[in-house]
Amino acid sequence: MTDALMRHALRDLPRYTSYPTAAHFSEQVNEPIARLWASGVxxxxxxxxxxxxxxxxxxxxxxxxxxxxxxxxxxxxxxxxRLETEIGLWAEALDEHGGAAHIHFGGGSPNALSPEDFERIAQRLRSVFRLRPDAEFAVELDPRTLRPDFIEALGRAGVNRASLGVQTFDRIVQTKINRHQPYEQVAEAVRHLRAVGVKAINFDLMYGLPSQTEANITDTVEQAVTLRPDRIAMFGYAHVPWFAKHQKMIKDEDLADSAGRWAQATAADEALLAAGYVRVGLDHYALPTDSMAVAEKTGGLRRNFQGYTTDPARTVIGIGPSSIGAFEQGLVQNAKALDRWNAAIDQGRLPVERGLILTHDDRIRAAAIERIMCDLTVDVAEICPRFNAEPDALDDGLYQARLLAADGLCSVEGTRITVSPAGRRLVRVVASVFDASLTNMPGRHAKAV
Ligand code: SF4
Known part of the structure; x- marks a missing residue:
């Protein structure tokens, strides 16, 4: 890695799961606005x-x-x-729509619910939002606490994609992150999920955790691929103990520096490519037959609050404390504090507490950032006319990109910016050239690598 790339790797940047990011949400968006937007889908x-x-x-x-x-x-x-009640509240607020194309349970751990409660909520979602026949129904799972009766409930509910938090198979690293889960436990979960009809399996793995090395990351990847998950996300651990208080249990001296993190991500990348996976965006890998790998090839890859997705829906209904939803007009977030979310639901109110009204400029920049994050290339001459914007509306980004090109992160040909192979891991740096709301908030975001 060159000194210039290293300098960029040290920058604190958003993950760009939205633009503008949630750091810019305010109370200017509230329940009446959310109702208005929901009624206009x-x-x-x-x-x-x-x-x-x-x-x-x-x-x-x-x-x-x-x-x-x-x-x-x-x-x-x-x-x-209360989740069941909130589902009813959103259903009342929404006018006609084309049915649900995606359902995604995240957390926390959705398998903290009992099988009975999960099935009842799933059934209510299906009936109230008219799940489309080709819909994806995905659930994030903690393999440590995943019991056979919950897996059976997933099968009965029609879940067709499960995402397992694996992170690492190394015992020492597992001890340092307080997450013990042997390979056999994950293997049994995968076997059982497939047996009940949950055919698509995702794994989340991580680099940059305490005591991780290139060698133990390669070992983890080699064990993970024996179970042939359809997708693997390889996330970099973001150490922000001033925001996430449990992270105070992780000692700074156990963490690799930026060069070490880069080497770990490279080791994982090589092991995944050797196992037949293809790269998708910044940090995802997929079997070539998986829908995300296909979407990446055909320009259908998207990015939303769950990260990379094949979900084309412009409207996202967020249910549960802290959930973020999206409408054509802007973004909404539910109350984070459980007592405030409880109170809103009990009073029959949508629990939306904050959000952001998208401006015309936000939409143009969001589109350019999304294409870079997904396709690693964007032609601003294609983006501007889509929004009836002046051809020079994104010229500030092109100018910034030319500066990055000098450091080897990307190339700029006319109005097209393309992330270079060396800059791939720094795609967030390249995307940030279009970020007009990027303020200097050290430590607010994760390091670029
Ligand atoms: S990382 Fe661990 S604590 Fe955090 S949501 Fe997942 S299972 Fe829960």
Whole structure:
């Protein structure tokens, strides 16, 4: 890695799962605005549903998610009842729409729900939002606490994609992140999921965790690919203990520096390519037959709050505490604090507390950033006319990109920017040339690598 690339690797940047990012949300968006937007969805447009379950049985020290340990099932049961109520509230607020093309359960751990509660919520989603016949129904799972009866419930509910948090198979690293899960436990979960009809399997792996090395990451990848997951996400651990308080349990001296993180990501990349996976975007890999690999080839890859996706829906209904939703007009976020979310649901209000109204300029920049993050290339001459914008509307980004080209991150030919092979891991740096809201917030975002 050159000194110039290293300098860029040290920058704190958003992951660009939206533009502008959630850091720019404010209370200017509230429940009445969310209702107005929900009532104006195009009747022929498909919608997407995200359900957040903010509980985990055990906490992992690296976690940056919105979650907590419920200490018994009473709080989870109460959450399940209110999730059902919230589904009804959104269904009332929405006017005609084209049916749900995607359902995604995330968290926390959706398998913190009992099988009965999960099935009832899934059934309610199906009936209320008219799940389309070709819909993807995906659930994130914690293999440590995934019980056979929950897997059976996933099969009965029609779930067709499961995403397993694996992270690492190395025992020492597992101890340092408080997440013990032997290979056999993950292998049994995969076998059982496939047996009940959950055919598509994703794994999340990580680099940059405490005591990770190129060698133990390669070992983990080699074990993971024996189970032939359809997709593997290889995320870099973002150490921000001032935001994510459990991360204080991770010692700085156990973490690799930027050069070490780069070497770990490279080791994982080589092992995944050798196993027959293809790269998708910044940090995803897929078997060539997987729908995400196909979407990447055909220009259909998208990026939303769940990361890379094949979901084309412009409307996302976020359900559960802290969930983020999207409408043509802007982004909305539910109350993060459980007591505030509870109170809104109990009063029959949509629990939206903040969000962002998209400006015309935001939409143009968001489109350019999304194409770079997904395709690693964008022609601004194709983006501007789509939004009836002046041809020079993104010239500031082209100028910034030329500076990055001098450092080897990308090339600029006319109005097209293309991420270079050396700059691939720094795609967020290249995408940031279009970010007009990027403020100097050290430590607010993850390092570029
Ligand atoms: S299971 Fe996932 S959401 Fe829960 S604490 Fe661990 S990393 Fe966080």
């Amino acid at each position: 195009d009747p022929s447009d498909p919608i997407s549903i995200y359900v957040h379950v903010p509980f985990c049985e055990k906490l992992c020290w690296y976690c940056g998610c919105h979650t907590s340990v419920p200490n018994g099932y009473d709080r989870v049961a109460a959450l399940a009842r």
